[in-house]
Amino acid sequence: MLKLNGLKLLHYKNSQDAQTVDMPVPAVVRIPMVQHMGAPCVPVVKPGEEVLAGQLIGKSEQAFSVPIHSSVSGKVKAIEDYVASSGALVKRVVIETDGQQRWIDGTPRTVSTQQELVDAARDAGIAGLGGAGFPTHIKLAYKDVDRIDALVINAAECEPYITSDYREMLEYPDDIIEGIKTVMKCLNITKAFIGIEDNKPEAIALLNQKVQGTAIRVEALKSIYPQGAEKVLIYNTTGRIIEEGEIPADKGVIVMNVTTVANLHRFLTTGRPLTHKRVTVDGSFVTNPMNVRVPIGTMISDLLEFAGVDCQMVHKALMGGPMMGTALDTLETPIIKNNNAILVLDEAHARIPKTTACIRCGRCIDVCPMNLMPAALEKAYDQQDTERLETLKVNLCINCGSCTYVCPAKRNLAQKNQLAKGLLKRK
Ligand code: SF4
Numbered sequence: 402m403l404k405l406n407g408l409k410l411l412h413y414k415n416s417q418d419a420q421t422v423d424m425p426v427p428a429v430v431r432i433p434m435v436q437h438m439g440a441p442c443v444p445v446v447k448p449g450e451e452v453l454a455g456q457l458i459g460k461s462e463q464a465f466s467v468p469i470h471s472s473v474s475g476k477v478k479a480i481e482d483y484v485a486s487s488g489a490l491v492k493r494v495v496i497e498t499d500g501q502q503r504w505i506d507g508t509p510r511t512v513s514t515q516q517e518l519v520d521a522a523r524d525a526g527i528a529g530l531g532g533a534g535f536p537t538h539i540k541l542a543y544k545d546v547d548r549i550d551a552l553v554i555n556a557a558e559c560e561p562y563i564t565s566d567y568r569e570m571l572e573y574p575d576d577i578i579e580g581i582k583t584v585m586k587c588l589n590i591t592k593a594f595i596g597i598e599d600n601k602p603e604a605i606a607l608l609n610q611k612v613q614g615t616a617i618r619v620e621a622l623k624s625i626y627p628q629g630a631e632k633v634l635i636y637n638t639t640g641r642i643i644e645e646g647e648i649p650a651d652k653g654v655i656v657m658n659v660t661t662v663a664n665l666h667r668f669l670t671t672g673r674p675l676t677h678k679r680v681t682v683d684g685s686f687v688t689n690p691m692n693v694r695v696p697i698g699t700m701i702s703d704l705l706e707f708a709g710v711d712c713q714m715v716h717k718a719l720m721g722g723p724m725m726g727t728a729l730d731t732l733e734t735p736i737i738k739n740n741n742a743i744l745v746l747d748e749a750h751a752r753i754p755k756t757t758a759c760i761r762c763g764r765c766i767d768v769c770p771m772n773l774m775p776a777a778l779e780k781a782y783d784q785q786d787t788e789r790l791e792t793l794k795v796n797l798c799i800n801c802g803s804c805t806y807v808c809p810a811k812r813n814l815a816q817k818n819q820l821a822k823g824l825l826k827r828k
């Protein structure tokens with residue numbers, strides 16, 4: 402059973418009024434062959450080859466994968482290995498840009514069936530853009546499609562600082578609505594809900610205007626973290642509970658991120674696949690918070706330089722929000738499809754607090770949206786007790802970080818749960 406209460410966070414949405422700006426094409430991009438959950442792509446271009454923006458440069462024969470396209474025009478300089486922030490060794494295509502940004506001739510397409518929609522989502526190179534990176538075409542290919550009666554659009558953006566989806570709603574509301582209508586038509590879905598936290602009244606008002614006369618409803622949700630977690634969002638928009646081991650489709654629901662659905666529409670109308678991503682640049686070390694449309698494969702150091710950040714002085718940077726983001730060990734890391742924010746912190750905000758003994762206050766239990774017992778899970782992990790970890794249902798943890806955030810003893814509870822899940826996988 403999910404709780405309706407959660408964690409009240411300060412929002413720090415400093416960039417919410419920052420209109421998206423286009424980053425000039427950098428001299429070089431390094432485009433990874435894995436930017437999604439699933440099988441890595443294999444490069445289909447060779448060093449020395451000329452490429453256009455939007456051209457296919459990587460693909461996989463595996464269904465559970467997403468093709469990769471060039472974000473720039475230029476010449477392939479190398480195919481190299483690098484260690485991604487996940488720790489995996491992956492290939493990336495290095496392209497020297499020619500500054501002309503010549504594009505492929507994109508062909509718009511019309512879709513009206515599930516298969517046509519699935520093919521389009523795959524060809525568009527779209528993987529969940531809210532951060533999860535789940536291949537969109539796999540989600541849309543659910544076999545028992547007659548069971549699906551609700552589309553839930555995740556526009557909660559509940560992490561502090563990040564305003565990437567918010568700007569999508571203000572700047573491209575028609576792409577969102579048309580994308581939703583297309584998914585509903587192809588999958589024969591009768592109703593859709595756009596879940597938006599109520600700290601975004603302008604977006605709620607604008608989308609409410611746009612959905613007049615449609616079967617799409619805008620749901621203003623409490624600004625409570627983690628409102629954007631899939632199971633929480635489904636419960637708070639449809640009242641349906643996704644049990645352990647179930648996927649949303651088992652309860653008749655498909656969930657899509659708001660920027661994902663808009664990108665799907667843009668692919669259908671232009672024939673241009675996903676090559677750029679809007680990224681919020683903010684944090685205590687950033688004087689001019691921005692939203693930047695960035696060519697995928699741009700180095701974070703280039704992006705930060707564009708945003709006016711002195712990279713030599715950066716103490717700590719995160720890919721993603723402060724609750725669920727990943728700390729970067731180097732700024733020489735490329736922007737990928739599911740990046741929605743780069744946060745740069747000053748020394749005071751980056752300091753790691755000292756961990757002390759658990760005082761059994763129970764706060765971690767109170768805030769857990771999945772009703773888990775984080776302190777007990779931590780103990781079970783420390784004892785490597787896999788049976789107890791299963792009994793305590795560690796696999797239900799969505800790694801929202803709420804338990805760690807509230808813990809007065811500053812224990813790394815969420816991180817231990819990640820390690821515990823890995824332990825169970827290896828069992
Ligand atoms: S919040 Fe921290 S101190 Fe309190 S019970 Fe949980 S682990 Fe222990």
Ligand code: SF4
Pocket residue numbers: 765768769770771772773774775797798799800801802803804805814815818
């Ligand atoms: S990280 Fe996991 S255990 Fe901690 S509050 Fe979130 S869901 Fe619960």
